[in-house]
Amino acid sequence: MFGFGKASDRIAISFENEGSRTKKALSASSTQLPVFGSTESVRGQVEVRVPAGKKVEHLGVKIELIGQIEMYYDRGNFHDFTSLVRELDSPGVLLRDQRYAFDFGNVEKPYESYNGLNVRLRYFVRVTVTRNYTSGNMVKEAEFLTLLAQPPPDVNNSIKMEVGIEECLHIEFEYDKVKYHLSDIIIGKVYFLLVRIKIKHMELAIIRREAAGTGAQQYNESETVTKFEVMDGAPVRGECIPIRLFLNNYNVTPTYRNIANKFSVKYYLNLVLVDQEERRYFKQQEITLYRAAAA
């Protein structure tokens, strides 16, 4: 961390209206962060605290706003797709607590914040109090989120498909749409046209597939977001089983396609039939998730 200094608890960053601003967490385990719109100005205040009776000599105070993609497999390989700097103070000595306002006006934030298995995309502001070599820089970062609402798709067909194993199992399934917003309900049906195997149960899984990097360096990772049992027991021919799944209940992101040429996140519905010998018969279908504008 040479050259970057260490995170200092003597610097505090606060965003404008932080108390009333929408906050969200990307996952259940992560902390809640303020959310900024795609072109929203990022403003706020920085406070550098100087303990009583001390002074801080510095070579300048600056604040950066960074949009960054980070690959976990390749530590330290950061790709900053946005990087803006504002000088807050020229070199000098601080004798007491000093406050600075910052303002990144109408800054463009083209991507959503994302926290995946091999990659993450984040936005943050970083305050650096540059000092001489011996004292080391004082640094403080404050992360924020950007979530990009998308308009509803113009075309949104249903997914309908007939699949089967000859003389063994023949089903037809249907999901009402191909594109779902994040609080959407997946409604579907499974028709059993032929059942010659002893089915034990049927489930619908949501699978997230993350592709990070490119070429030989590409890392693909699949993750089951949820397994949702939709049928218990063996149906007979002609049976039609309803599916209803509330996406709300799960931690999903919109589908990301080739973000800054660095990564993609895709979602699939996987319909799985398990027979009494624990054999699994499945069919995956990609669906597109998008973030709808808040109602």
Added chain:
Amino acid sequence: MAAPGSSDLDNQEAYLKEATRKVKEQGFFMKRCMDSSDLKGALNHASDMLRELRTGVLTPRNYYELHMKTLDELHHLDDFFGQLCKDGTKTASELYEQVQACGDVLPRLYLLITVGATYIETRQAPAKDILNDLVEMAKGVQHPMRGLFLRNYLSHACRDKLPDTGSKFEGQGGDVSHAVDFVLRNFSETNRLWVRMQNQGPSKERKRREKERQDLRILVGTNLVRLSQLEGVDVERYVQAVLPKLLEQVVNCKDSIAQPYLLDCIIQVFPDEFHLATLDSFLETCTQLRDKVNVRVILEAMMKRLAAGARDAQSSSSGEAVARTPPKAFAAFNSCVTKLLEEKKGAIELAELLRLQAALLEFALECYPGRLDYVNHCFGTCAAVLRQDPPRTEPLDDTEAEQLERVLALPLAPSGGLGGVLELTLFGELVEYLPWRRRRDVSLGVVRAVLGAGEPLDSVESVEKLFSMIGPLLRDGPDDATGGQQQKSSATSDAVPDEATEQLLVARLSHLFQHDDTDALFRIFGAARRHFGQGGIDRVRYTLVPLVFRALALARAVRAVETKIAEQQAEEQAEENKKPAEEPPPPTEKEPAEKTTDGEEEEAPEEEEEEAPAAAEAPAATTEERTTIKPPQYSSRKVFQFVHEIVTAMAGSFPSLSLNLFLQCAQEADKCGFKAIAYEFVSQAFIIYEDELPDSKAQLRALHSMVGSLLLSRGFDDSDYDALATKTTQYAAKLLKKPDQCRMVATCSLLFWSDDPSRVRDGRRVLECLQRSLKIADACMTSSSPPIHLFVEILDHYVAHFEKKNPMITPKYIQGLVALINEHIDNMDRVDGRADLEAHYRNTLARIKAKEIIPLP
């Protein structure tokens, strides 16, 4: 989750115990979360609790146990959800969505149903929509047993949430059609699951599976109960929207367990008027069932149900005849039965066919009392089924015979209300198919029915018809004959009382013979005698006796007619006044003397030339008819001859009875003015007395009757009377026991002193009797117990004759007897009856004193 294996069966108790423990535990946690308003926690624990119901190990009964325990816990959520909605913490729709996050379908659906009920209750959404959603989503459970229980919970949880007519959920929430739709859909799915159980698992476990299905059937039937409870389901809706769906399900499920069960449920849960309105389609369905299904049971249940309804209606309307069952119901059942016969002739066993007819018959009798044509129709169907070409050689087996017997017996039951048992054509043909013993039982039913109806039998034809129906009671059958004598004697002890009861019933039939015309009645008697006569001596002793008495009454009636004619002729003659009398008053037809049946001793009462016209007290039944009375073809003599033959035939086997009957005949003949006939009858009685009477008690009884009869007689010539009286007194003197002799001889004294001064009054003979009696009493004398009671009784006779002013009986005899008695009475030992004797003597003395016969202190 497969069907429980054999090891699972062994461990049922342990599984159940463990699962129950977990349910209790999770239920406890769930309630704790509820107490701290932790919805999420409560739902999690509820899900965990409900996961126990995912087991595939338990048998239906044990699963039921676990299910009930789980629901006990689950009910706590009802209030909790209700409260959350009420205080606004959550909207019902939020809850509805939230519970659907549960990853396992079974717990999810239980929770969904629980919230759904709350949701409907809040009326934040139309009941019909939620019901629709619930019943649809429940399809997620396709495991038959788990599905059955889940849907049962659905049905239960929503039972009071339906938008039924009059319910608070009606209107916005939908109407009764939605309620019906919900229940019907749930029923249909439930039934499909139930039927599916049949085809799961190895075929060798079929038996066990069928048993398990029977255990679970109530879960299906409950839905039908629900339907029947809907206020809004009226006849019209039932006809239009409910029954067609049910029947469709019944037919389409093609399951031989479900079909009879469901149809039976339909029969039981819906009211009669619904059934009557839909009988045709219901019956149509009955012809479309699997071959394995016993349609008879279903039809029988429906008929029983309707019949019971008709019966109730009748009794509640207090006798007022209500034709509640529409006339076409019989036709509908009948055409259904006919169709089954045609379509499944080979597949249905004969016994079942007969049972079916029995059921139809029972229905007809119950609903259409008195409809003989229906009964005959059923008989016809039975006959058609039984007739075969070539004719059957095998007798009916026991079950078949039992059913046929039932068919025949049903119209005979008192409740059958059928007067015209004799109008049952084909009865004779059908009864022929039965083994003798059963024919006998049926015959007995016929007799009871005929007696119960009390309708007169007024022609030879009807008597012949009746007797052709009850042959087994009138004679021995092939069964009875086999085994011969020794079997009979060994069986006597227990068989005889039974037979006696039967014959006592048969005997009553004679009292139903009626006809105003004496000739016609006599012909009926003749026919009856012919039939009864075949019965052998053990039957005749019961059956022919009533005929004797009927014939005696008939003789009296004929005699009255004859007298009337004689009077008429006398009048005419008096009017004509010129011609001398030509003919004796009573008709004197010469008839060929018939041989008596046993032919041993033919004696028709001889013709007498100068019988006086019958006593004037003969009833004037045919009075005041101006027209000339037709002379009876059968004279009263002929009738007496008839009874003579009958009694003569029995004399050898039943002497006491025959003797009594002869005396009865004699009394009647005497009354009719036939002294010779009367004499003949008395003579016959005397012959029996001498030759046949078994013991002294019978003799004593006979003598009493003989004395009484003689005293009653009016017509005998003096010499005849004297001969008979003398004979009787001789018999009395020869009785075995001295006291009997003594008493009887004293009694015979009465024979010689008539109250009627114009008749026998032979004081000497009276005295002879009394003195002889006294002598016999003397012979009984022992020192320890003098026969004082006999003395006192003889004294009574002396007193009586004294009072009758018999000059031979003077006070000195009485004086002497009193002295004799007084002499001994104080010495008498204290024996039983002494007080009675003293009382008797005191009474006699009081009488003597009152009549001042002799001076007494």
Added chain:
Amino acid sequence: MAGKDFGELVLVLGDAHIPHRAAFIPEKFQRMLVPNKMQHVICTGNSKDQYEGLRTLAPNVHMVSGDLDEGSFPESKVVQIGQFRIGVMHGHQIAPWGDPHSLGMFQRRLDVDILITGHTHKNEVNEFDGKWFINPGSITGAYSSLHADVTPSFILLAIQGNKVVTYVYQLLGDTVDVSKSEFQK
């Protein structure tokens, strides 16, 4: 037909002659003969077929042999009911049949206040010399050579203290006729 005020009720009947001379007890009578009303039944005989039926009517059934009973029951019986000694016989033993003098002889012999006999099929309630002679007739109206038309009848005795009230029930055509008489000891 019974009430507390009647005292002890005694049903008197006989000579049913079923099945020999009649098929049934008339239905109108059957309907009147119900259990738990009477304390005694006295039967003059020739009613063997009715014995079991009579036993359901009252706790005490006193039955004697008729001329056709072949000695199944005693020839005569004396029953004490309340203050009254009642003698029962069928009556065929008392010649001439139905003769008041002869009946009187048997009344004295049995030393009874009331002598009940049958056999004649003609109901009677008579008093001679302070004693009562009762004949219930034939309950079925059975054939008898003694009379042309027999009226079905039976008698009910209400015994209270030193008083007896007799009710004679006769079936005249289709109607039941009741006549009452009373006597005191």
